[in-house]
Amino acid sequence: xxxxxxxxxxxxxxxxxxxxxxxIPEECRKNMIIIGSLAVGYHFLAGKEGxxxxxxxxxxxxxxxIRAVPAGEAIAEKLFTSGWTIKKDGxxxxxxxxxTLPSQLPAIRLNPPGNTDWFIELLTVPESSEVREKKxxxxxxxxxxxxxxxFGFLSLTNFEPMETEMGIHVARPxxxxxxxxxxxxxxxxxxxxxxxxxxxxxxxxxxxxxxLAIAFLSTGEDVDSLEKWPDLFRKAMESCFPAEWQSLVKNxxxxxxxxxxxxxxxxxxxxxCRYGLLASQPPTLEQLKIAGKRLLQDAxxxxxxxxxxxx
Amino acid sequence: MKxxxxxxxxxxxxxxxxxxxxxxWVEVKNHLTAFRIVRDALFQLACAVHEQACQRAxxxxxxxxxxxxxxxxxxxxxxTTFRPDILGRLCIxxxxxxxxxxxxxxxxxxxxxELLKVSEEELAIKKNPFPKQDYQSEILKILICQWLNxxxxxxxxxxxxxxxxxxxxxxxxxxxxxNALARRSDRSVELKYFPKDAWEWLLVNSGRSRLTKKxxxxxxxxxxxxxxxxxxAKMQLPYVAVAGVLGARHYYPDIDLIGAPRLDLTVHCPExxxxxxxxxxxxxxxxxEDDPGKPASVVLHFIRRETPFFETNSAGVPxxxxxxxLLDLHEMxxxxxxxGFLNALQSRGTSQ
Numbered sequence: 219x220x221x222x223x224x225x226x227x228x229x230x231x232x233x234x235x236x237x238x239x240x241x242i243p244e245e246c247r248k249n250m251i252i253i254g255s256l257a258v259g260y261h262f263l264a265g266k267e268g269x270x271x272x273x274x275x276x277x278x279x280x281x282x283x284i285r286a287v288p289a290g291e292a293i294a295e296k297l298f299t300s301g302w303t304i305k306k307d308g309x310x311x312x313x314x315x316x317x318t319l320p321s322q323l324p325a326i327r328l329n330p331p332g333n334t335d336w337f338i339e340l341l342t343v344p345e346s347s348e349v350r351e352k353k354x355x356x357x358x359x360x361x362x363x364x365x366x367x368x369f370g371f372l373s374l375t376n377f378e379p380m381e382t383e384m385g386i387h388v389a390r391p392x393x394x395x396x397x398x399x400x401x402x403x404x405x406x407x408x409x410x411x412x413x414x415x416x417x418x419x420x421x422x423x424x425x426x427x428x429x430l431a432i433a434f435l436s437t438g439e440d441v442d443s444l445e446k447w448p449d450l451f452r453k454a455m456e457s458c459f460p461a462e463w464q465s466l467v468k469n470x471x472x473x474x475x476x477x478x479x480x481x482x483x484x485x486x487x488x489x490x491c492r493y494g495l496l497a498s499q500p501p502t503l504e505q506l507k508i509a510g511k512r513l514l515q516d517a518x519x520x521x522x523x524x525x526x527x528x529x
Numbered sequence: 530m531k532x533x534x535x536x537x538x539x540x541x542x543x544x545x546x547x548x549x550x551x552x553x554w555v556e557v558k559n560h561l562t563a564f565r566i567v568r569d570a571l572f573q574l575a576c577a578v579h580e581q582a583c584q585r586a587x588x589x590x591x592x593x594x595x596x597x598x599x600x601x602x603x604x605x606x607x608x609t610t611f612r613p614d615i616l617g618r619l620c621i622x623x624x625x626x627x628x629x630x631x632x633x634x635x636x637x638x639x640x641x642x643e644l645l646k647v648s649e650e651e652l653a654i655k656k657n658p659f660p661k662q663d664y665q666s667e668i669l670k671i672l673i674c675q676w677l678n679x680x681x682x683x684x685x686x687x688x689x690x691x692x693x694x695x696x697x698x699x700x701x702x703x704x705x706x707x708n709a710l711a712r713r714s715d716r717s718v719e720l721k722y723f724p725k726d727a728w729e730w731l732l733v734n735s736g737r738s739r740l741t742k743k744x745x746x747x748x749x750x751x752x753x754x755x756x757x758x759x760x761x762a763k764m765q766l767p768y769v770a771v772a773g774v775l776g777a778r779h780y781y782p783d784i785d786l787i788g789a790p791r792l793d794l795t796v797h798c799p800e801x802x803x804x805x806x807x808x809x810x811x812x813x814x815x816x817x818e819d820d821p822g823k824p825a826s827v828v829l830h831f832i833r834r835e836t837p838f839f840e841t842n843s844a845g846v847p848x849x850x851x852x853x854x855l856l857d858l859h860e861m862x863x864x865x866x867x868x869g870f871l872n873a874l875q876s877r878g879t880s881q
Contacts, residue, residue: 434750441752501749508748511813 225412226272226493227335231259234276237330238338239384241300242293247385249289251279253341253375255428255495257388261380262435263498272497274412275327276338279389280366281376286342287357290366293340294326294359301331302338304361308411313362320354323365342366343373347459371397377454392447392517393454395432398425399518400466402473405483415493419486424494426477427487431495434509438499447517452524467525471518478510532643534650534800544577548647552584553640557651561593567603567621575615588621589644591651597623597630604632624648663738664694667834668702669727672710672720674838674852677874682717693799693835705730723875735856739832742805743825748814751826754789760811761794762846768797769807770839772830772849773857777866779848781873786866792827793857795849797837805829830857 234256239247252260259271280286280293305311310324327337342355345368354365374397375389382388402422409418436443451470455463477483484507492500501509532550546554554577556570567588574586593600604621611619621632622644629644671691675683689699703710709724746752752760758775771779773793778784796803808815811827818825830853839847851874858867 437748437750441750442756504747505749508814512748515810515813 225274226414227274228270228272228497229256229259229336230264230270231256232264234336235260235264235382235386235388236384238276238278239382239386241297241302241330242386243296244385246289246293248387249280249282249285250293251281251376251379251387251389253277253279253372253389253394257375258391258394258428258432258435258495260382260388261391262439269498272494273336275336278338278340279372279375280340280342283343283345283355283368286355286366290326290340290342290357290364291359294328294357294361294364297328297338298359298361302328303331305329305334305337313359313364314356315363316358318356318363320356320365323354323356323363325367326359326364340364340366341372342368343376344368344370347373347461371400371458373458374400374454377457390450391432391436392450395429395513396451396454396470398429399470399474402426403469404473405476405480414490417486417489419490420483422473423477423483423486424490426473427490428495429474429513430477430487430506430510431491433513434491434496434501434506437509437512442516444513444516448520448524451517451521455521464525467521470522470525471514474510474514474518478507478514530639530643532640532647544573544581546577546586547651548589550640550643552582554578554583554586555589555644555647556586557589557591557647558593559591559651561590561595564595564599564603567593567595567600568607571603571607571619571621574619575611578615578618584618586619587640587644588619589624589647589651590621591624591648593623593625597625597632601632624652662694662833663734664692664698665702665705666731666734666738667692667832668694668699669706669724669731670850670852670856671834671836671838672706672718673724673728674850676720676723677851677877682711682713682715682719684715684717688718691834691836691838693833723871732856732859735860739830739856741831741860742829743818743821744808744815744827744829745818745823746812746814746826747816748812751814752812754792754826757792757811757827758846761792761807762844764807764810765845766807767839767841767847768803768837770795770797770837770847770849770853772853773828773861774863774866776849776854777851777858777870779842780851780854781870781877783869783873784866785869786863790861791825793849793854794827794829795837795839795853796829796831797839798831799833799835803831828857828860 235252242250254277255271255273256276263269263271280289305327312324314323325339327339329337344350344353350370352367352369354367356363356365374393377393379387379389402425405420405422408421410421410424433444455467459466477487484503488503488506491506530550530553532548532555535545535547535549547557548555556574558566558570561567570588574588577583578586600621600623608616623630623632629641668688671688685696685699689696703718706724706727709720709722709727711719711721758771772795773791774786774789776793796805815827838850841847855867855870858870
């Protein structure tokens with residue numbers, strides 16, 4: 219049962235990024251930012267021998283939004299031509315047509331040629347700082363209509379992304395952590411559709427678990443690194459949400475605090491890390507908790523204070 | 530109304546409550562087992578109320594090992610003995626299982642929250658793991674510290690105030706120093722030379738007389754000593770001083786040691802159990818280590834004398850006195866470094 223349902227597969231971040239970069243049109247590389255576990259894995263683990271992550275997808279953000287549709291179309295066509303195929307299993311595996319409402323369009327999810335271990339998924343940034351609900355931007359391909367989803371705090375991952383030697387960008391890990399914390403001010407009951415090593419996990423626990431994983435990886439490189447995050451957080455929030463950043467940051471850590479005090483939720487978060495981003499160097503539950511406490515103390519509390527002091 | 534803890538001044542001869550507010554005195558007795566002490570305390574309060582300006586006096590009994598009925602009976606005896614104008618200003622308040630009970634059953638609504646706070650704090654003090662204060666060690670440490678710093682003769686009063694003990698205790702403590710001590714006609718004393726025997730005794734006893742708490746890293750990603758020191762400096766805690774190898778290096782930069790194996794801190798807590806919550810702020814990865822065989826990242830030593838003899842640098846970081854640093858080196862078995870440090874301290878004094 220575990221074998222059948224497990225959605226996570228072991229991949230090497232550098233190899234996957236290289237494959238994506240080589241497969242998409244050269245002129246679109248500058249519009250593509252890799253986000254999610256692959257970006258985190260690339261940032262912390264690429265080049266380290268034997269260090270892999272377990273993931274199911276390569277989330278690719280297309281930015282700026284105004285370039286997202288033409289870039290999405292060009293990328294999809296190039297990938298179709300190169301033998302990439304629409305992911306078959308799961309829901310939303312058929313493209314829409316000209317009559318399909320944007321909200322009913324599937325996201326484009328393509329497996330590389332001869333490999334169903336992972337898939338590429340295209341997203342874009344929200345149209346403005348005020349829009350945080352999920353929206354779909356339709357685009358047309360030779361195989362039908364798809365949608366580019368945008369939601370929540372995705373725009374943060376677009377803040378000062380880091381360019382790779384392959385020409386595409388990867389999101390800053392600290393920005394992904396911030397986006398996930400803001401996205402989950404509390405632990406919601408919604409479950410992930412797929413299984414992670416035999417378990418269905420709350421989405422909040424998976425996303426906040428990623429926050430812990432990022433903190434753990436970051437302190438693994440430099441134990442004082444989190445102290446540099448608050449200023450960067452503030453710059454990003456001021457840039458992405460100029461009118462309301464103060465009120466948004468006041469409770470940045472509320473979901474994380476809830477996670478750290480709930481044994482059941484923390485166990486789920488630990489599970490996603492052990493069989494996900496941190497599969498190559500799994501921490502103990504205690505170590506992961508400490509990473510969370512350090513993050514709260516060194517990065518989140520100063521940011522929350524900045525929000526309070528400004529009002 | 531706020532209640533504040535009083536500073537007990539020795540030898541004043543007047544009654545001093547443990548806590549006081551505007552016209553209110555609180556005498557605290559923790560975990561009493563004998564009615565006799567309740568009677569004594571009430572009598573003492575009654576005399577003090579009669580002689581000094583106080584509107585209300587409360588005998589606060591924290592978790593007494595006696596029944597409420599027994600205490601009620603005791604109060605009844607008091608009612609039939611004391612004058613009404615005195616009695617009307619006295620009461621017993623019992624703190625038990627987190628709740629307050631008044632005898633007589635009159636409420637103290639304006640003081641309820643404050644009395645709860647006082648009770649919690651006093652209870653924490655009761656749980657204080659400190660061994661009995663070893664004044665002999667403290668006085669010896671102060672004498673050596675002052676001698677190394679060439680401070681000259683010290684009066685016994687000064688020593689008593691610095692240690693937080695009375696004159697008689699100082700006199701007793703000094704007896705063990707024998708010929709090493711020069712006694713002056715003005716009742717001041719000074720070490721003539723480094724008291725090697727007394728120092729050996731201090732080293733042997735320091736394990737008992739100095740309360741130590743050790744903390745080790747549980748994250749698998751330990752912070753460096755410099756990182757911990759930087760975080761401590763940002764906290765600006767005047768009652769926590771850097772000691773150990775770093776402290777020794779502060780006084781003696783040529784100490785024969787690269788880096789530091791751990792961060793030793795001296796915590797000054799003359800009256801109550803200290804606030805050591807700062808450890809969690811220093812690093813949430815630090816957990817108390819009870820296994821003496823395991824290495825520690827941070828070690829706390831507590832000093833309870835009145836005067837800490839901390840030295841504060843321009844960055845605002847307090848440094849523990851050289852004697853505490855020296856004891857830390859011995860505790861770490863850094864014997865040759867300790868000897869080098871002691872020699873340097875002695876020659877520093879003579880070269881000045």
